[in-house]
Amino acid sequence: MTDSAPPKRLACIPCTKAKRKCSKQTPACHRCTDKQIVCRYPAPRIAPPYDLVFSQDGAVSVVPAPSDRNPLPTPPSQIGESQELEQQQQQIHAANTELTRAVAPASADALQNPWFLSPLSWTIDHKTGPIPSQIYFSDEALTYFIGQLQVWLKQWITEGHCPFIHPQLWRIHLPENVQDAFTSLSAYHSKTPATEKMVLRIIETRVNNLVNEQNPTDVGDFGVVMLDPACHLARTQALLIYKIIRLFDGDIRARAQAEKNIDTLSLWARQLWQSAGLGVASNHKDLVNKPHPNPVDTQLRTDGSPSCTWQAWIFSESVRRTYLTATLTEAVYLTLKQGFAPCPGGIIFSCGAGLWDAPTPFTWLKHYQSNIVNSIRCVEGEHLFSHVKASDVDEFCHATMIVSYGLERFERWCNEKM
Incomplete structure (x- = not known):
């Protein structure tokens, strides 16, 4: 277990649900360790x-991403919470728009590009x-x-x-x-x-x-x-x-x-x-x-x-x-x-x-x-x-x-x- 938490790490999910302060340590925070529960972070x-x-x-269609994109998970410390929330809402809006066609009779290309594999x-x-x-x-x-x-x-x-x-x-x-x-x-x-x-x-x-x-x-x-x-x-x-x-x-x-x-x-x-x-x-x-x-x-x-x-x-x-x-x-x-x-x-x-x-x-x-x-x-x-x-x-x-x-x-x- 590390002695200090990464900067700007979000509180773990159990502490968030319980509305308790989280030490934000990995692999488990102090509270989850004491209570012997599974500690997991967003x-x-x-x-x-x-x-x-x-x-x-x-x-x-598949388009190669920019060469400077980091393929590894982006740490929460590199993305502000407000910016991350905005990105999530944009993705969800796009998903709902794309899947609108699923509430009507399926089109001819339903087998080639089904909604559930998007x-x-x-x-x-x-x-x-x-x-x-x-x-x-x-x-x-x-x-x-x-x-x-x-x-x-x-x-x-x-x-x-x-x-x-x-x-x-x-x-x-x-x-x-x-x-x-x-x-x-x-x-x-x-x-x-x-x-x-x-x-x-x-x-x-x-x-x-x-x-x-x-x-x-x-x-x-x-x-x-x-x-x-x-x-x-x-x-x-x-x-x-x-x-x-x-x-x-x-x-x-x-x-x-x-x-x-x-x-x-x-x-x-x-x-x-x-x-x-x-x-x-x-x-x-x-x-x-x-x-x-x-x-x-x-x-x-x-x-x-x-x-x-x-x-x-x-x-x-x-x-x-x-x-x-x-x-x-x-x-x-x-x-x-x-x-x-x-x-x-x-x-x-x-x-x-x-x-x-x-x-x-x-x-x-x-x-x-x-x-x-x-x-x-x-x-x-x-x-x-x-x-x-x-x-x-x-x-x-x-x-x-x-x-x-x-x-x-x-x-x-x-x-x-x-």
């Missing part, structure tokens, strides 16, 4: 050695700036969302899929982390009063093994690049499943143990999002599609065919839904515990009816090209209320709308006639 932006130019028809689609919109505002949920919405999480987990072990785990995602390669989570969840749903404590101890051991096998020093940007997006996705989904089980089981020990890893899940979800975003950006550097020995590696790029684009969407959307489910689960639990939670910001995800449940790439493409709406930023639900019907979006979107706007507003939307 990630610096990584500038790729190229620029992406989007034409009006949606085509993308680097701009991986921005996070913080409406109030870099420090998230507080959000509140109604009691009915909290109860509904927790119930939906539990229904989704049971659906996964009985049907092989749920609204944030696609049936095709791990069809070729099933990571050990996900295998352990599946068997643990199966044991949990078949437990009896006599075996309940044993099952919870098994889950506790699986969680400890999952967390301990990761490098505890990889809490910053180094941790993002040390794993590929598929590994990030597998471990985040596994920890999320354990978290849902233990936070809402009702067992005091299980809930207390789960609380210890809330920051870890938040960290892993953040690193998952950053890793996927960097993967998409790096794929744009080389527009010539090359074969990869690992089938998962091809799922963040497309050669323009329906099958390849469908696979890219499945992986991209799995990242988006896992990230959103993880952040909403944390927010719901914190609201139950303290009455409010920090808003994690808005991300773009697919919401069009029929997309997630499509069994083939051609069925998916049919919905993708004919849907009134295909994607939405999760903080812009009012757009859905005013422009589409509830039947135009899927189950996952319904859950996010209910937890964000309440059951009453959702039911009123369902009964409205467009």
Whole structure:
């Protein structure tokens, strides 16, 4: 641990959330070290050695960046907070402009340049700036969302899929982390009063093994690049499943143990999002599609065919839904515990009816090209209320709308006639 902090380093995220003074040391500040929690700092932006130019028809071209550009992350001390915020807002505005075409029937070039493989689609919109505002949920919405999480987990072990785990995602390669989570969840749903404590101890051991096998020093940007997006996705989904089980089981020990890893899940979800975003950006550097020995590696790029684009969407959307489910689960639990939670910001995800449940790439493409709406930023639900019907979006979107706007507003939307 260093004796002094770099100049102008921003306070770590746990200290910012707790509104406490941060010593700003790395790899962990004094407060996080004393409380034995994961210390993480706002990630610096990584500038790729190229620029992406989007034409009006949606085509993308790569232009070499100026030779004096530094390809390494820019330290916060070199960019003023106001300037950085302005840059973030400009990027988000550009992303929203570019993605406007996603709320109408897809154009002919949708397979060549899909919105979900645009680097701009991986921005996070913080409406109030870099420090998230507080959000509140109604009691009915909290109860509904927790119930939906539990229904989704049971659906996964009985049907092989749920609204944030696609049936095709791990069809070729099933990571050990996900295998352990599946068997643990199966044991949990078949437990009896006599075996309940044993099952919870098994889950506790699986969680400890999952967390301990990761490098505890990889809490910053180094941790993002040390794993590929598929590994990030597998471990985040596994920890999320354990978290849902233990936070809402009702067992005091299980809930207390789960609380210890809330920051870890938040960290892993953040690193998952950053890793996927960097993967998409790096794929744009080389527009010539090359074969990869690992089938998962091809799922963040497309050669323009329906099958390849469908696979890219499945992986991209799995990242988006896992990230959103993880952040909403944390927010719901914190609201139950303290009455409010920090808003994690808005991300773009697919919401069009029929997309997630499509069994083939051609069925998916049919919905993708004919849907009134295909994607939405999760903080812009009012757009859905005013422009589409509830039947135009899927189950996952319904859950996010209910937890964000309440059951009453959702039911009123369902009964409205467009």
